[in-house]
Every structure is written in C-alpha cells, then in structure tokens.
Amino acid sequence: MSVLPDHEVVIVGAGFSGIGVAIALDRAGFHDFVLLEEGSGVGGAWHWNTYPGVAVDIPSFSYQFSFDRRADWSRTYAPGAELKKYAESCTDKYALRDRIVFETRVTGAVFDEQADVWRLSTEGGVEYTARHVVSATGILTKPKPPAIAGVSSFAGTVMHTARWDHGVDLAGKRVAIIGTGASAVQVIPSIAPEVEHLVVFQRTPIWCLPKPDAPLPSPARIAMKYLPGAKSATRLLSQIFVEATFPIPAHFAGTLPIARLAEPLGRAFLRQQVADPVVREKLTPRYALGCKRPSASNDYLRTFNRGNVALETTTIDSITPRGVRTVDGVDHDVDVLILATGFKVFESGNTPPFPVSGLGGLDLEAWWDDNRYQSYHGVSVPGFPNMFTILGPYGYNGSSYFNLIETQARHILRCLTEARRTSATRVEVTAQANDEYMATMRSRRSNQVFFQGGCDGANSYYFDKHGDVPFRPALTLETIWESATFDLDDYTYQR
The missing domain is CATH 3.50.50.60 (FAD/NAD(P)-binding domain)
Known part of the structure; x- marks a missing residue:
C-alpha cells in the first residue's frame, strides 16, 4: 500500500544540477521537495574546487542557466569564485536555501515496493523518504587519489x-x-x-x-545588460x-x-x-x-x-x-x-554515487557491471522506478553542462506531471524503451572520435571499465528536442 513520504521529491546534491532541478520543480508547481547536500554550501564543483587559477572551461555566456543570464562576468571564461557567487545568487533568488539540508551525505537508497517510496539513509543516521528521487551529485565530485605507494x-x-x-x-x-x-x-x-x-x-x-579568453570591460558588460537582444546574441554565438x-x-x-x-x-x-x-x-x-x-x-x-x-x-x-x-x-x-589526479568518474563508488537497491533488491552498481553502463536519455533505468538522474550514462553530449541540467529537468518534469495527472505512485521506464534508446546510441559510436583508432595511450577517463564512452552522441538541439517530445508511454505509470 502506498504511504505518504516525507517529501514528494528528494534531490541529492545542491550543485548547479540540484539547483536547476529545484527551480524547475518549483516553477511547475512541485513545491514539496528538499535538497540533501554533503558540503557546507551550494555550488557543487564550484564549492569544492577553489585551487589557484580555477575557472570555467567554456565561455561563461553558455555556462549559465538560459533563464538567468548574467551580464556581469569579469572574463569570457569566468573564474571559479564567480561561479560560486552565481550559485549562491540563484539559491537566494529562487528561494531554495530553506529547502537545503547541508552537511548531509546520502549513504544509500532502497526502494520500498510496498509503499512506492524511496528510503534514503544518511551518514548522520537520519532517514528521508520520498516518492521520487533525483540524483544530482554530478560526476567530477569524488577526488581520485593516485595508485602510488607511500x-x-x-x-x-x-x-x-x-x-x-x-x-x-x-x-x-x-x-x-x-x-x-x-x-x-x-x-x-x-x-x-x-x-x-x-x-x-x-x-x-x-x-x-x-x-x-579576455577581460570583459565595463562598456561590454553594460551593453549586454541594457542593449536589447545583446544577451541572446552573445549566448547564441557562444x-x-x-x-x-x-x-x-x-x-x-x-x-x-x-x-x-x-x-x-x-x-x-x-x-x-x-x-x-x-x-x-x-x-x-x-x-x-x-x-x-x-x-x-x-x-x-x-x-x-x-x-x-x-x-x-x-x-x-x-x-x-x-x-x-x-x-x-x-x-x-x-x-x-x-x-592533480582527477576524480572518480564512470567507475564503482561514483556511478552510482551511493548504493541503490531497486525492485526485488536489484543493485544498480551490480546491474551496470553485468549489463554495461546504460540509461534512457541518461535519466532513468528499468527496475529503478521513481529515480531520476541528471548525469546518467548516455545523457551528456559534451556541450554546456547547463544545457544538460535543463534538458534532464524537462524530461523529469514531464514524467512527474504525467504521474500527477494519472495519480500514479510508481513511474518506471520500460525495458523496451531503454533497449531501443541504447541501440541507437551504440549504432552511432563508429562515428565518434573515441572509436576512430587514435586513442591508444590517451589514458582517458572518458572510457569506462567496459571500454565504452557513455557520452550521448547527439547534437545539442537533438537533446533539447527529445527532452520535450519523447513518448510518455516509454514509461509506465502505476497506482
């Protein structure tokens, strides 16, 4: 029997992924959510990475939300402190701060099939229950120590x-x-x-x-702020x-x-x-x-x-x-x-970021070990209902990370809106939809640079332990279009 959970949605992570999903939920009328954040502040990578010289590696005009475009970046490629400030600003502007629980590390998630809720355990011993969970922990978050003795x-x-x-x-x-x-x-x-x-x-x-890269002088910033169409034109070029x-x-x-x-x-x-x-x-x-x-x-x-x-x-x-x-x-x-040895990426202990147990006790990490990394649009995995991911396998195409956040949030909201319309307490992507999507992804790999024969000796974290590269081989416009038009019947909605 379904029971009333603590929250309709729990978002794990208060980096830009979590912030973006939270804003989207609030705008769509899903107000009962909470963000659980391991750190003491918002910003994710921009909270943790404060080393000398840290800066964004794509133009700032693209590295921002499409609905909250700034004109006050100091450089074409903004320094990390400005991204941290932007995260803080978005958190306050969209009234999210009171819905964030800081210094709370999620240590596991178990789907309660009798109640159709997720039970999330935390390092502090507090359990949170949610009808739906959004994993927004990012991927460049867990430092990877070198495998060097001593x-x-x-x-x-x-x-x-x-x-x-x-x-x-x-x-x-x-x-x-x-x-x-x-x-x-x-x-x-x-x-x-x-x-x-x-x-x-x-x-x-x-x-x-x-x-x-270059400093953005005051006249340029003033023009972008006040000249009609300047922000849009700059973003388009970026x-x-x-x-x-x-x-x-x-x-x-x-x-x-x-x-x-x-x-x-x-x-x-x-x-x-x-x-x-x-x-x-x-x-x-x-x-x-x-x-x-x-x-x-x-x-x-x-x-x-x-x-x-x-x-x-x-x-x-x-x-x-x-x-x-x-x-x-x-x-x-x-x-x-x-x-400067990087992060755990597509590997055990980071993908998924914590143990996840779905239907029949199915372990997500073990399932990916047995079946290779895969997910529908990088959002959902069969056997794990009511769980969504911002940066799942084959979700990110390599463009602006903010495009990924917005497309994934749009995808998730379409599922949640349909669940609300049908009074469903369980939303799950079908195995057929997932298989068809993955067949499309794999059919395109021969055209990717990673499989053209010149990557020997690259030691690239792009390649996972299966020898795959779980990027989404698609243009950005395709990812935007598909997030708005995928068939809702690719999911089942049950009460």
Whole structure:
C-alpha cells in the first residue's frame, strides 16, 4: 500500500544540477521537495574546487542557466569564485536555501515496493523518504587519489586540487604536482611564480590549445545588460562555438574530422610556446585530439620555460617521506605534494554515487557491471522506478553542462506531471524503451572520435571499465528536442 513520504521529491546534491532541478520543480508547481547536500554550501564543483587559477572551461555566456543570464562576468571564461557567487545568487533568488539540508551525505537508497517510496539513509543516521528521487551529485565530485605507494608516508603537506588548503603558503617552497589534466593546467601557471621550485610529474601529455579568453570591460558588460537582444546574441554565438569545439568533432569525427584538422594548430601552438625542444617533445600528445579531455590555456605551456619549473616524465615508483622517487632511483625532495589526479568518474563508488537497491533488491552498481553502463536519455533505468538522474550514462553530449541540467529537468518534469495527472505512485521506464534508446546510441559510436583508432595511450577517463564512452552522441538541439517530445508511454505509470 502506498504511504505518504516525507517529501514528494528528494534531490541529492545542491550543485548547479540540484539547483536547476529545484527551480524547475518549483516553477511547475512541485513545491514539496528538499535538497540533501554533503558540503557546507551550494555550488557543487564550484564549492569544492577553489585551487589557484580555477575557472570555467567554456565561455561563461553558455555556462549559465538560459533563464538567468548574467551580464556581469569579469572574463569570457569566468573564474571559479564567480561561479560560486552565481550559485549562491540563484539559491537566494529562487528561494531554495530553506529547502537545503547541508552537511548531509546520502549513504544509500532502497526502494520500498510496498509503499512506492524511496528510503534514503544518511551518514548522520537520519532517514528521508520520498516518492521520487533525483540524483544530482554530478560526476567530477569524488577526488581520485593516485595508485602510488607511500602517499600517506610523506612528511610534508599533501593536498588534492579539489580540496585545496588555503592555509598552506607555497611561497619559497619546493612543490611537486602529480598530473597534467584540466585542473593541473590551471594550477601550474598560477603557482609557478611564487614557489622556489616546481616539478611536474606527467604520465600523459594533454592537448592544449589557445584560449580565447579576455577581460570583459565595463562598456561590454553594460551593453549586454541594457542593449536589447545583446544577451541572446552573445549566448547564441557562444553556443555555436561550444558546439563546434566538442559535440560536433567528438560525435561526428568519421564524417567531419574537425579534431584531426585542429591537431596542427595544437602542435603549432606548442612550438610557439615552449622554447626547449626536449621539453616540447615531452609535452607532445601521441593520441588523437578529443580522445582525452583537451584543455585551453594561454599560460600553461609557456610555464615550462621558467627556470624554476621542471617536467618529469619518468614513471613514479613511490612517495617517500621526503618527496617523490621515480623508477630510475632519483629522489625529488619537496615540501608540498599536490595531487592533480582527477576524480572518480564512470567507475564503482561514483556511478552510482551511493548504493541503490531497486525492485526485488536489484543493485544498480551490480546491474551496470553485468549489463554495461546504460540509461534512457541518461535519466532513468528499468527496475529503478521513481529515480531520476541528471548525469546518467548516455545523457551528456559534451556541450554546456547547463544545457544538460535543463534538458534532464524537462524530461523529469514531464514524467512527474504525467504521474500527477494519472495519480500514479510508481513511474518506471520500460525495458523496451531503454533497449531501443541504447541501440541507437551504440549504432552511432563508429562515428565518434573515441572509436576512430587514435586513442591508444590517451589514458582517458572518458572510457569506462567496459571500454565504452557513455557520452550521448547527439547534437545539442537533438537533446533539447527529445527532452520535450519523447513518448510518455516509454514509461509506465502505476497506482
């Protein structure tokens, strides 16, 4: 028998995904919801990531809600503090703060089939029940420590880029940073001028392209704020740029080899930026552009021209109390060790972000292990009724993350509205709909850059443990259209 839960909807996470879903729910008349947030503030990635140089990696005009476009960004690519401020502003503007429970980590979710409710356990021992659950925990949230022996033995300071300790003064210190991914590309040029010596340990070089970034002067911001149509025109141009730099080259590489044509630009930029030919050779990627998350920076590559910066490509053997030892027996003594080793992405312990038990005790992580990562539009999985995800497998196409939030929220709201219309207490995507969607996704993979044969050695987190890349191979317009037009009969609605 169905029972009345604590809330109609529980949203797990108060980053931009959770904020976006909450706003959509409120606007549609679904007012009985609560957000459970592990951190002490809103913003998700922009709450946790505060390292020097942190900034958005697509133009700010696209990295914002379509219904709350700002004209006060300081740069084309806004620094992280401004994104955190934007999250705080949206939280207050749309009256969400009183419906957020901070410092509450969800540790498990079990579907009660007799009551048609989800029971969510938390680290603090409090249980929350909800008719529907929206997982909005993001994917770049759980720092991934390196699989290197001895990290805990280091006698100096150790910190991950996603948990930066601002109480540590790097001035005059010997610093080592492990990793050369997207976070490292921002951190390295930011700290190099102040440290005594910086050694960068690189496993795989990153494609680094010029960044069309610039301060936005006051006249430009005033024009965007007051000139009719200026915000819309700027956003449209930004969206076209974003589409042309990831979704199209990534998902249509076999038809439009844009990434391959851009590789000479990357190599030319590397030659122009790095003076030492030996260092330049070490920084040259040996895999196709697009296989691994690329980066754009006007400062990263040229930082290796500095006399106090060294690039080390010899494999690390272990971490010692004094520093880093490489397999050739060389010890690099340092005072501070920075781990720029990324996050758990599509792997156990992060996808799903907590244990989830559906119909008949079906375990979501085990089901994905047995059946490969899959979900209908990245939102729903058969056997797990009343549970929706913002960033499920094959949901994100690589455009603005805010487009993903809005399309997924639209999808979820259509399901909830139909459930309310039919007085349904159980909403579940059909296995047939899921299978047909996944067949379409897999039929397109041969055209993606990831499966064109040039990704060996990329060490890319895009690839999951099954060898798949759970991106949605679709143009952004297609994702928007499908979120508004998918057949509601792809779900069952039961009382």
